Amino acid sequence: MRTARRSVTVLTALGTLAGAALVGATPAGAAPQWTGIAPGVTYRQYDVPAAAGVAHVHLLRADLSDAHVRLGLLRPGAVAARDTVSHMAGRQKAVAGVNGDFFNISEAQHPGVAPTGASVGPAIADGRILKGAVPDAQRFGPALPPGTHTTAVLGVGADGRAHLDDLPPTGSVVAAGQRLPLGGLNQYALPENGVGAYTPAWGSASRVRATCGSDTERAAPCSADTYEVTVRHGRVVSASARPGSGAIAAGTTVLVGREAGARRLRALAGGARVSLRYARTSARRAVYRFARGGYPVLSGGQPLPGLDTRASAVRTAVGLADDGRTVYLVALGGAPSYRRGLTIAEVARLLAGLGATEGFSLDGGGSSTLVARPSGAAPVTVRNHPSDGSERPVANGIGVFTR
Known part of the structure; x- marks a missing residue:
């Protein structure tokens, strides 16, 4: 969380609410047994x-x-x-x-767009980062x-x-001599004007939802300015004006852009070399x-x-x-x-x-x-x-x- 205190350890506490007698760990009567x-x-x-x-x-x-x-x-x-x-x-x-x-449980505000079921925040498993966090306004x-x-x-x-x-996004795309900030990894929502990367860990769900909503309103319309580039073994192999769906093959990354991000992806020619970096730098500098x-x-x-x-x-x-x-x-x-x-x-x-x-x-x-x-x-x-x-x-x- 981006507060003055950048490092906070995770815990939740409970006791007595104003006007309510909340007992906390010790309920009335006999103590519960472990x-x-x-x-x-x-x-x-x-x-x-x-x-x-x-x-x-x-x-x-x-x-x-x-x-x-x-x-x-x-x-x-x-x-x-x-x-x-x-x-x-x-x-x-x-x-x-x-x-x-x-998680992304419903999409009533975006007709024709199915919920992905993907979670809101970052996720790491076995030391490998699986996804980043959606913009605050896009959370459920x-x-x-x-x-x-x-x-x-x-x-x-x-x-x-x-x-x-706190695990903020710290990634980049290097292509055609330019370094572009990476606005997301395997996320159901990308920031406006951003570029997101989708790996085989994403699954087969449609990536259209990533271009819907805005930085201030989850229910905002889907962007009309999108572009998708498929990178295999470090080279652009295909492109599309609309994000696709289906399983992503091993050794393949799909880049999805909206607004300014889409315009930058359109500049990539077929066969262009692309390198990607997505770090897991934390506020605590922990691994x-x-x-x-x-x-x-x-x-x-x-x-x-x-x-x-x-x-x-x-x-x-x-x-x-x-x-x-x-x-x-x-x-x-x-x-x-x-x-x-x-x-x-x-x-x-x-x-x-x-x-x-x-x-x-x-x-x-x-x-x-x-x-x-x-x-x-x-x-x-x-x-x-x-x-x-x-x-x-x-x-x-x-x-x-x-x-």
């Missing part, structure tokens, strides 16, 4: 009173100081695709996990807290600890094995200024404690009696009550899902009763892995 999922990974559930009524909390705790425990990106196989948390966790052999980032989800941006991430660095960071988007809600044990105190909903969030060595993954129950949920301000205080110093909000509502395997069993099961009545396919998730 259940072992795997060495270094535990689970519990309990009720907390909140402004809109009682909420039911499902909580995972992962001890990253244990060399056998790690976090990783749950993903559906392509950036522009969706899958359920339980299926992704099962396929990747995670012992537990939650849903992840907000509740309003961002003041001073935060879609480039905010929760990541685990080479030090094995979890951190909150991440895993990272994914969302937005921060807690810093230094205190809720960020301007968090919403009125809209209650089912939520998913992450809290970091012990200097990033302990990670709390929280998803609220979505059964009918608990669907009112918590406000974002309450979520921040809940995590603070757990001892988290940093906090991060993930996608919520019908996307909120927490899975964990019974101790000693192989398959994970859904623990929190998703509010849609069944699991919603999502863009990605956070998996807890043991080895």
Whole structure:
């Protein structure tokens, strides 16, 4: 997030909302018991009173100081695709996990344009950057807290600890003796006048959506000035006036431009040499094995200024404690009696009550899902009763892995 404090560790805290007795980590009555999922990974559930009524909390705790425990990106196989948390966790052999980032879920404002299912923020898996962040105005989800941006991430660095960071776009295209800034990587929306790169990791979804909306309004019309260039093994092999679709072959990158970006791509002749660079320079200057988007809600044990105190909903969030060595993954129950949920301000205080110093909000509502395997069993099961009545396919998730 681009604030005066460029480095923030990821955590979400929660406690007492003005006018509501929010208990935080210790509900009224007997203290909830932790259940072992795997060495270094535990689970519990309990009720907390909140402004809109009682909420039911499902909580995972992962001890990253244990060399056998790690976090990783749950993903559906392509950036522009969706899958359920339980299926992704099962396929990747995670012992537990939650849903992840907000994503391109609908396109009612752009007739004829299908939603891609791609996530809002950056994503890194196994040390490889998969995608960048869409412009702030193009995101899905509740309003961002003041001073935060879609480039905010929760990541685990080479030090094995979890951190909150910021991953702004830092890429370029060098062609015909000119260096052009790269405005995006595998994103469902590009900045106006920008050029974005699409790799085989994107999948087969149409790239038309990348040229829709504007830097100030997600529902703005699609651009009428677009161009697409296919680069294979460093040379331009084809071009089109309209972004295409279909799987991208290995060794191939598709460049999509809008407005000024489209005009620059039109200047590239067939056979022209093109080189691409997309870095993962972070505000913390850290190298991440895993990272994914969302937005921060807690810093230094205190809720960020301007968090919403009125809209209650089912939520998913992450809290970091012990200097990033302990990670709390929280998803609220979505059964009918608990669907009112918590406000974002309450979520921040809940995590603070757990001892988290940093906090991060993930996608919520019908996307909120927490899975964990019974101790000693192989398959994970859904623990929190998703509010849609069944699991919603999502863009990605956070998996807890043991080895």
